[in-house]
Amino acid sequence: MTTYDYDLFVIGAGSGGVRAARLTALGGKRVAIAEEFRVGGTCVIRGCVPKKFMVMASDFSHQFHTAEGYGWTIDAAFDWPKFLQVKDVEIARLSGIYVANLGKAGVDLVHGRAVLKDAHTVEVTHRDGGESQTITAEKILIATGGRPWMPTDLAGVEHAITSEEAFHLPELPKRILIAGGGYIAVEFAGIFAGLGVETTLIYRGPNILRGFDDDVRAHLAGEIEKRGIKVILGCQHASIEKTATGLVNKLENGMEIETDVVMFATGRVPHVKDLGLETAGVALTDKGAIQVDTLSRTTAENIWAIGDVTDRMNLTPVAIREAVAFHETVYRNNPQHFDYEGVATAVFSQPPVGTVGLSENEARHACPGAVDVYVSRFRPMKYAFTGSDERMLMKLVVDGESQKVVGVHIVGPEAPEMIQLAAIAVKAGLTKAQWDATCAVHPTMAEELVTLKDKQQPGNMSAG
Structure with a gap:
């Protein structure tokens, strides 16, 4: 019987890789994880978390302008270097929490770039410039995420x-x-x-x-x-x-x-360059992502992959759920795969977007019969008071046959917060009648979701 250094070796300490490593180590297995940059991955270090801080910082200018309509007199200035300093301190704190949680779970953290040498062996080049290290593992999980794409053939x-x-x-x-x-x-x-x-x-x-x-x-x-x-x-x-x-x-x-x-x-592309995938028998898709089955197993029997590197649904919460499913499947004899239907997402634009389920076009192709559409555009109470012409969009897409609400789309203040709860109703398969039977909370923007009564007539497609 072959003896390995670890039961599981994880390449990539982002949200998905960290969750899988911690769960497996807490289950009594010997686990190591390698990270070539900083623990926390794209989301925590150079993605959704620092971006959300930047969104919130930048939105104050709009809030100040709105406040003037309510009688406030504001003299404000923005200090970019100060913001960067505070932001970096917070990101370091969050990364430190990830590191601490790995340690508490008993995961060995390796600071360096791991490359596959064969199906059970990785070679790690340490960040501090020390000698490379060869490590063996019974199972390997790849969670290296994605990287930005640029048109390299563009002059300049x-x-x-x-x-x-x-x-x-x-x-x-x-x-x-x-x-x-x-x-x-x-x-x-x-x-x-x-x-x-x-x-x-x-x-x-x-x-x-x-x-x-x-x-x-x-x-x-x-x-x-x-x-x-x-x-x-x-x-x-x-x-x-x-x-x-x-x-x-x-x-x-x-x-x-x-x-x-x-x-x-x-766009972003899976981070697979020079990982040694071919030497371990790990195949890629036509789009350059790691090829996996429904249980996240690659074409190498003992190697799995989760998160953006598989290019299935590139969202941090999805990577975390894929990590949980991997652990349940591989180490708890409870085969699971993540359900990608009805996953809510948000765009932190200004104003923000929240959406879950099918678009109107998708519903017309997916639903067997008619599709009912309910659309409302209105000025939020906050902006109506100041005379602003900013408007909110709310849209429900309903399967005309079953009357289930199959899509919810919101553009406007607090859309990401609203869509999280709307996603529960869509995932549960609630009907339009059940939405209508829900009493409104007044005065709120969200009450529009349960008071939409007039169907958009076929052929009367709404213009932006």
Whole structure:
């Protein structure tokens, strides 16, 4: 019988990898985890957590403007270096909690880059420059996440940054151009615009947030322009040229826009480069993600993969649930797989988006019969008082045959908070009648979700 150094070796100490390692170690197994950067992974170190801090910081400018309508006189200034310092202290604290929790669970933490040498062996190059270490394990879990993608063939792209560098800019630029139309692009557009940066967003598609409900896409595009963001659609870079006064963005439509910073938010790709996957018999999909079955097992019998590196549903809570399912399957003889249906998500744009279930278009393809659609656009009470023209969107998509609510889409203040609870109802398969039977909480924005009565007539598609 072969003896290994560990029962489980995890590559990548992000949210998914840490959860799997801790659960397995607490179950009495010998576990080690390797991290080449900082413990906490993309979400904690260079993703959703620091980004949310930036969103909250930038939104104060809008709150100050609204406050003036309520009689407040405010004289405020933003200190970018101070914010970065406080943000970095908090990120370090959170990373430290992850490290401490691994230690309490009995997980050995290896600070270095792990590369597969065969199906049971990894070689770790330590961050401190010490000698590399060879470690064996009965089972290996890969949870290395994703990394930003940039068009390497674009002339001048070396002058651009990604979202990862945006968290550490030495000074706040006066002008920025963000390329991309996904959630990272629109979130950072809101961040920089809110901090007083002249912000331009360009996207090659016909509208932002591809894959979201069309009403959501159109509504948000209009609302972010009200916040001062210049949106250019159906266009992309031809080149970037560095000059004495800035970066000249030459676009394919002939426009030239000079900015101080160019940021690409054009997608993320699985972090699989030089991991030694082929030597261990781990295959990739056509899109470059690690190929796994429904139980997260790779094509190598003793190697599993979870999280963004598998490119299934790239959300932190999903990676954590995949980690739990992995532990239950492999170490508790309780085969489980995560259910990807009815997962709520939020875009922390300004205003934010919350969505769960099917878009209207998806429902018309998925539901066997008719689809009932309920849409409301209104000025939130807070903004109506000040005369602002900002509007909120709420939309319910209902299976006409079963009358189950199969999609909920919200754009406006507190949308992410509302969608979490709406997701419970969608996941439970509640009908429109059950939503209607729920008494409203007044006066709130959320009450609109249980008071929508008028169906949108077929053919009367709502425009953004």
